[in-house]
Amino acid sequence: MSNDAGPVGALDGVRVLDLTDERAIYGAKLLADLGAAVLRPEPPGGDPLRRRGPFAGGAAGGESLWYAHFGSSRGGLTLDSESDKDVATLRALACAADVVLDNGRLEACGLDAESLVGERAGLVVVRSSSFGREGPWRDYLAPDLVASALGGICATTGDVDTPPLKLFGELAFLLSGTYVAIGALAALRHARETGEGQIVDAAVHEAIPSALEQVLMYAWYWELVGPAEAPVLPRQGSLHWTTLYEVLQAQGGGVMVTPTPDMEAQLAWLVGEGFAEELLDPKWEDPELRMEYARRMMEAMRAWVPTREVQGLFTEAQERHAPYGRVLPPELLLENPQLAARGWWQSYRVGGEAVQGPGGPYRLEGTPWRVRAEAPSVEAGADPVAEGPKDLAGVLSAIGWTD
Amino acid sequence: MGARPLDGIRVLDFTHVLAGPFGTRILGDLGADVVKVATAERAMGAGADPNEPYYIAWNRSKRSLALNMETDGGRSIGLELCARADVVIENFSPGVLDRWGLSEPVLRGANPGVIVVSMSGMGVGGPWSNFVTFAPTIHALSGLTALTGVPGRDDIGIGFSYNDHAAGMHAAVAVLAALEARRREGVGQRVEVAQFETGVSFLGPTLLDLVVNGGKAEASGNRLPYDVAAPHGCYPCLPLPDAEGGEEEHWVAIAVMSDAQWRSLREVMGEPAWARAPAYETAAGRVAAMETIDRAVSVWTAAQAAVDVMERCQAAGVPAGVVQTGIDLTRRDPQLRASGYFTTAEGEHPAVGVQPVDRLPLHFSATPIEGYPRTRMLGEDTTAVLLDWLGMAADEVAAKEADGTLG
Numbered sequence: 023m024s025n026d027a028g029p030v031g032a033l034d035g036v037r038v039l040d041l042t043d044e045r046a047i048y049g050a051k052l053l054a055d056l057g058a059a060v061l062r063p064e065p066p067g068g069d070p071l072r073r074r075g076p077f078a079g080g081a082a083g084g085e086s087l088w089y090a091h092f093g094s095s096r097g098g099l100t101l102d103s104e105s106d107k108d109v110a111t112l113r114a115l116a117c118a119a120d121v122v123l124d125n126g127r128l129e130a131c132g133l134d135a136e137s138l139v140g141e142r143a144g145l146v147v148v149r150s151s152s153f154g155r156e157g158p159w160r161d162y163l164a165p166d167l168v169a170s171a172l173g174g175i176c177a178t179t180g181d182v183d184t185p186p187l188k189l190f191g192e193l194a195f196l197l198s199g200t201y202v203a204i205g206a207l208a209a210l211r212h213a214r215e216t217g218e219g220q221i222v223d224a225a226v227h228e229a230i231p232s233a234l235e236q237v238l239m240y241a242w243y244w245e246l247v248g249p250a251e252a253p254v255l256p257r258q259g260s261l262h263w264t265t266l267y268e269v270l271q272a273q274g275g276g277v278m279v280t281p282t283p284d285m286e287a288q289l290a291w292l293v294g295e296g297f298a299e300e301l302l303d304p305k306w307e308d309p310e311l312r313m314e315y316a317r318r319m320m321e322a323m324r325a326w327v328p329t330r331e332v333q334g335l336f337t338e339a340q341e342r343h344a345p346y347g348r349v350l351p352p353e354l355l356l357e358n359p360q361l362a363a364r365g366w367w368q369s370y371r372v373g374g375e376a377v378q379g380p381g382g383p384y385r386l387e388g389t390p391w392r393v394r395a396e397a398p399s400v401e402a403g404a405d406p407v408a409e410g411p412k413d414l415a416g417v418l419s420a421i422g423w424t425d
Numbered sequence: 426m427g428a429r430p431l432d433g434i435r436v437l438d439f440t441h442v443l444a445g446p447f448g449t450r451i452l453g454d455l456g457a458d459v460v461k462v463a464t465a466e467r468a469m470g471a472g473a474d475p476n477e478p479y480y481i482a483w484n485r486s487k488r489s490l491a492l493n494m495e496t497d498g499g500r501s502i503g504l505e506l507c508a509r510a511d512v513v514i515e516n517f518s519p520g521v522l523d524r525w526g527l528s529e530p531v532l533r534g535a536n537p538g539v540i541v542v543s544m545s546g547m548g549v550g551g552p553w554s555n556f557v558t559f560a561p562t563i564h565a566l567s568g569l570t571a572l573t574g575v576p577g578r579d580d581i582g583i584g585f586s587y588n589d590h591a592a593g594m595h596a597a598v599a600v601l602a603a604l605e606a607r608r609r610e611g612v613g614q615r616v617e618v619a620q621f622e623t624g625v626s627f628l629g630p631t632l633l634d635l636v637v638n639g640g641k642a643e644a645s646g647n648r649l650p651y652d653v654a655a656p657h658g659c660y661p662c663l664p665l666p667d668a669e670g671g672e673e674e675h676w677v678a679i680a681v682m683s684d685a686q687w688r689s690l691r692e693v694m695g696e697p698a699w700a701r702a703p704a705y706e707t708a709a710g711r712v713a714a715m716e717t718i719d720r721a722v723s724v725w726t727a728a729q730a731a732v733d734v735m736e737r738c739q740a741a742g743v744p745a746g747v748v749q750t751g752i753d754l755t756r757r758d759p760q761l762r763a764s765g766y767f768t769t770a771e772g773e774h775p776a777v778g779v780q781p782v783d784r785l786p787l788h789f790s791a792t793p794i795e796g797y798p799r800t801r802m803l804g805e806d807t808t809a810v811l812l813d814w815l816g817m818a819a820d821e822v823a824a825k826e827a828d829g830t831l832g
Contacts, residue, residue: 032602035609056602075651076634087637088651091629139790154788157763163744167647167657171678172746174754176659179573179584185659186676186748188647189583190572196627200594205787207601208430208455212792214608215433220791228766228786231754233590235443235560236479241751242781243478254673254750260561260570260582267561269570269580276580278565283557345557347565349579352631353641355568363551366622372637380632383591383623384599385548388614389606 031057032389036210037423039063039119040096041127044071044166045226046150047092048192048199050123053206054095055382055391058121061421062093063101063112069093078373085373091380092192094370095394097421103131114414117142118423120213121206124149135221145219146209150202154225164226170194173230174237181259197233198226236263266316269349270324272332276349279327279339281319288319288344295329298322368393428792429456434604435814437510438462438487441473443560443586444620445516445544446483447593452512452600453486454785454794460506460810461487463803464494464832476776481800485770485782490811491804493832494525498825502815503527508535509814511613512600516544519554529615540603540613542596548619558620560586567624572631574644581644591627592620647678648715654682655711656690659748660723662731676748677731679722679738684708689741694725755781770799807831 033056040050040062054060062069071092077084101108109131116122116138124147128135135147149155152164162168167188170176175194176186188194205222213219231238236247236255240263244253260269260278267280281288292298298319306315327335332348339346355361361381370379370393382391418424434457438449446461453459461484463473474480475489490506493499507513507527515522522528522543529541543549546558556562564570564582574581599616607613625632630651634640642650647658657680664672681687684707691700699721704710711718726734731747738745749758755767770780782797807826811817825831 032606034606036605052598056598076630076638076640077651078637080638080640087633088630091633153760154764157760159739159760162739162746163742164746165680165682165744166649167659167678167680168744168746171659171676171748172758174749174751175584176676176678176748177750177753179581180575181578181581184575184581185647185661186678187573187575187581187659188678189587190569190642190644190650191628191631193569193583193587193627196591197594200591200598201786203598204451204455204594204601205789207598207605208787209789209792211601211604212428212430212789214605216428218791220789222790223788224786225764227760228764228784231761231766232783232786233447233587233594234751235585235587235590237585237751238755238781238783239478239482241755243777246777247478252667252669254752257584260580262561263585267559269565269582271580276565276570278561278570278582280559280561282559340553340556343557345559345562347558347562347570349565349570349582350568351571351579351641351643352568352628352635355625355628355632356635360547360551360553360621361625364548364619364622366625370633372633377633377636379636380626380629381622383595383618383626385617385619386599386603386606386614387616388610388612389603 028392028394029390031055031391031394032386033058034389035059036121037119038206039115039122041122041124042150042202043125044074044192045152045195046123046125046199046202046224047071048196049148049150049202049206050096051092051094052200052203053121055393056386057389057394059422060096061099061115061423062096063099063115066100066102087372090370090372099417099421103127109133111414111417113138115417117145118414118418120144120146121210122147123202123206126151139219139221143219144213144217146206146213146222148202148206148209148222148224150198150224150226152225153227155223159227166192166194169226169230173227174234175230178234178237178255178257180257182257184257186257194230195226198224198229201229265320268320270327272327272330272335275332277327277332277336278347278349279323280345281316281323282345284343285316285319287342291342292319292322292326295326297326427795429794430789430792431455431457434458434512435510436460436512436514437506439464439513439515439517439522440544441516443483443589444592445514445596447590448544448596449514450483450486451594451597451785454797456792457512458813459487460490460806460814462503463489463491475800475802478777481774481777481780484800485780485797487801488806488810489801489803490807491832493829496830498828498830499832500526502811502825502830504531504535505815507532507539510536510539511604512540512542514542514544514596514600518557519543519545519549533613536613538607538611538613540600540607540616542600542616542618544592544596544618544620546620548617548622553621560589563588563620563624566621568628568631569624572628572642572644575646576644578644588620588624592618592623595623653708653712654680655708655715656681656718656722658719658722660719660726662726662729662734673750675731677726677734678746678748679734680744681711682744686743687711690738690743693737693741693743697721697725768797770797772799774799775802804831
């Protein structure tokens, strides 16, 4: 925000009013950490998302680390949707913004996107929801697990002896949030070029199926795609749909192994360690036998990997340009040499203390990604004009939206 | 075709397999002129056969240019194209563009406004810089595999290449942001999407918990790792008949997020005696008895169709949803049907004919995405692109095709 003296971000000067909930807050975070001036009004008593764990100190009531991450780089302001004056302020803020990201709060305050876009030339309003504004499921409730089930994630995640599984953390809503950022920036670009604003509608239920790799491909083309024999693959743990990638247990831990992309190099390695010599037979050069060759290679790897120590196997594989990956628990990431060497970790403030926290998903060399300021807290600074009237000029000045 | 948000933006696309092509597919859907460069080297590689569904899926809304980057002439045309591009994007291992004489400083000299996007696995620099990665590699190394699974197992992970899609989407965000920065400052810049860093960033709150509290996250199945909610899981339902006369398993997800929703679920279940236990009145009490409750809920769901459980729960304000497969999504889902999510590409694809398409999940009121050009065959647009971007005449293109420059 205005009192931040670090390098200028790519979206410097872009004003964003953030009215998102958990389904799109990541989109607002993306814009905020890229340098946009993002204002996130909170209801009296604070944003409900501040009650999401994990918490500093470990117990509910401590500062939300979830919010420290997803609420980064934003300015705050308390606005009461029951107060006519505050709703008028919200409306004025929307008209002063370049982009409004909304999950239904506009309507809850009696405001509608169409009239805002009609009133303020060039305004972009991204409305996101679970299912869209029409259709038979439009009012269905879909927190992460339900969104993941309906969106197709769960049916393809898990093992034969587990239920269908959701993904850890917020991965489903990261997809919808990222699309919200894409929609906002694409529409902003159009507004920059033409002066024309617009509404962009986004639904979690459409975002997830776009990002399921093989799932739609099998539904459409399974007869053309090996090795499956049906349009829906069963849950099969870590075994990739191609059957060529799998997590196996080495001594000391799991490692994701694959004979691709150079099967002959993998075979030479296996044979050198006393495995899979039968695959040296020239008959396996027959293209008709390639699937069976690959299947037997994986069988040989299942016998071989348990004979190796995990870190040594992983390191040697990468030295051989084989794309193995050790299954790392998050605690080992803290010491990860690659993240350290590239200076990936960033400084966050939690409870007034500087701590090492997650870096960005990308790097823009000329306009660096960074966490810009402490996530606003209700107690200290969420309402920069708390003592004074919520006159628009005062608010705009306090949040740095003045020219 | 009407206006699209990225009309006039030119993207030179050297990406392959999934992460990069998914990112440029989004830019193409948004209206950018994405020219996918088919190099002789890459035409042999994974996911590079335009007749294969995997290639077809990720390469709509682009044009295809064949260029032999092993020849001086090919590299020269490559540089000329870069000079006219707004965005040059690749997901090679570090160094491939350099070997072609297309290093970032060379491109910058030819085109100060160009945005150069590199999407390698590990990024440039660091001891792992030259590591070879695919999405399953990144999932394993970034903690996503260890954390997605059931307690006690770190070998399940995500059942599809999540991080490839996510990296592509983040590349699109970065490109759009860099275009805004260029509008303001007049110059392009280098963008790096190191897919490992992208994946690790997704663990944000978990990493903060680790640093601040020493909290060690573990796979937690369908439970919420940090919040109190129960029941919260996937439960078996009546199987569906499949096309071959067999049965297709079907599940429903139920996520009770409040005590009020628990009371509603109890009503939907017919107020069974087991659910009246006073301890279950609070979320903490239900979490403490999660396994017992899950077993009882499973008995209730197992006698019903998943869609019926979902509809009854949702009517009562309880979050629930069918665990949908690809067949559910493409053939049964009434919501996606109502929104027209699935459509077909413009034109017939030579290999598969009608090309099914999942629409870009963004609905623009003023610049709607009304059509999706089908995936093109390798080099199908070489002549048109060289005319549009370089003003090259057809006979000149033909000569370069004959001498092997256009591979």
